[in-house]
Amino acid sequence: MTKNDTPAPDKTVELHGISGGDTHDLHISRWSDHYFLRTKQAVERFGDKTVTYAVFMRRPVIFAPRLMIEWLERVAEERSVNFDISCNYTEGQWAGAGEPLIAITGPLLHLVDLETLYLQKLGAACVAANNAFSMCVELPEVAFLAMDARHCAGTEMAELMAYAASVGSEAAKRQVGAIGFIGNATGATAHYFGREEAMGTMPHALIGYAGSTLKAAEMYADLFPGEPMTVLCDYFGQEVTDALTVCRRFPEMASKGEISFRIDTHGGRFVEGLGPQESYAVLERFAPVAVRRYRSDKELRMLTGTGVSAAAIFHFREKMDRAGFEAVKIVASSGFDVDKCRVMADVAAPIDVIGTGSFLPGNWTETFATADIIAYDGTPSVKAGREFLLKTPESGKTEG
Secondary structure, eight states, rough: OTTTOOHHHHHHHHHHOOOTTTTHHHHHHHHHHHHHHHHHHHHHHOOOOOEEEEEEEEHHHOOOOOOHHEEEEHHHHHHHHHOOEEEOOOOTBEEEEOOOEEEEEEEEEHTTTHHHHHHHTTTHHHHHHHHHHHHHHSSSEEEEEEGGGGGGSSHHHHHHHHHHHHHHHHHHHHHHOOOOEEEEGGGGGGGGGGSEEEEEEOOHHHHHHHSHHHHHHHHHHHTTTTOEEEEOTTSOOHHHHHHHHHHHHHHHHHHHTTTTEEEETTTTSSSOOOOOOHHHHHHHHTTTTGGOOOSHHHHHHHSSSSSSHHHHHHHHHHHHHHHHHHEEEEEEEEEEEEHHHHHHHTTTTTOSSEEOOOOOOOSSGGGOEHHHEEEEETTTTTTTGGGGGGGGOOOOOOOO
């Protein structure tokens, strides 16, 4: 291939990622906004200036800048220039709406075409980190497993989100001593959670393939002897029956707490043994004031509705305990966002682990990071209405 040949779009996408070769000028020029490229041409012809960009967001966030900064540093190295990158907050610190988060100083010629790409690596990560932080703070005694990758728009986003969850989790550990995120579902990003490998035992596909929940558990135990296992128990709509069958087949593992059951019941039906009346009755036994103080229909559904409700979790725990399997753990999944975690915390639902990808930003417009030049050759100058970017952020902000 000659230097004037352009790689096919599909090949370019395959070769470039956050930690891959996305710093090459060809990639940057293909993905940068066109007006930035025109501005670069103007600067090349009429002379360069040293500029300072201020980067901010329009909502409160947990600061998660590492992937953006590492990318900028690689670009600077490849272009043999220097960017002075100054963070006004440390990773994992809370920052308010409109606060200047980062100042980037360097030659306009080498910064102007980077804005599109570096903003992509900041905004969504900060919002997801904030969500992950809030979830961990609401349920500090519950472990979380990041299962977001399947909901991401490609592997670049998946890396951003895994990194973000780890940042929010670490902030919650520092602030309230939370257990936080103990791992994630994909090997490529397990290192963000201090692991060499991903976590997870079986999807619904294995249950369907095996033909029964018990058979799937037996297959897993045969393939991975001595390992703890988490068994999905909702495939056949017999959460309690199938879980007890597995426990009776593996009583020693159950007694040692080496068996967990993941409840991922579809929102179109109740967990086995429950209906509307039974759900209310369960909550009356275990959280008698919960229904009386709910604030919305959404919260009521989380308490007593179909799917993985608080009533379903109490009900499942009760059935396991009555059968003598008190050491069995409960892994809850299905829509566990900040609001659902808050409801579960309010009633002290007996959850051991939450598997979730719902720290992903729910309102994408909130993830838009913005950068404005605030100085040219050391002289302050910013567009009208953005004068707030010229202020120095307050010092001594609380982490997380």
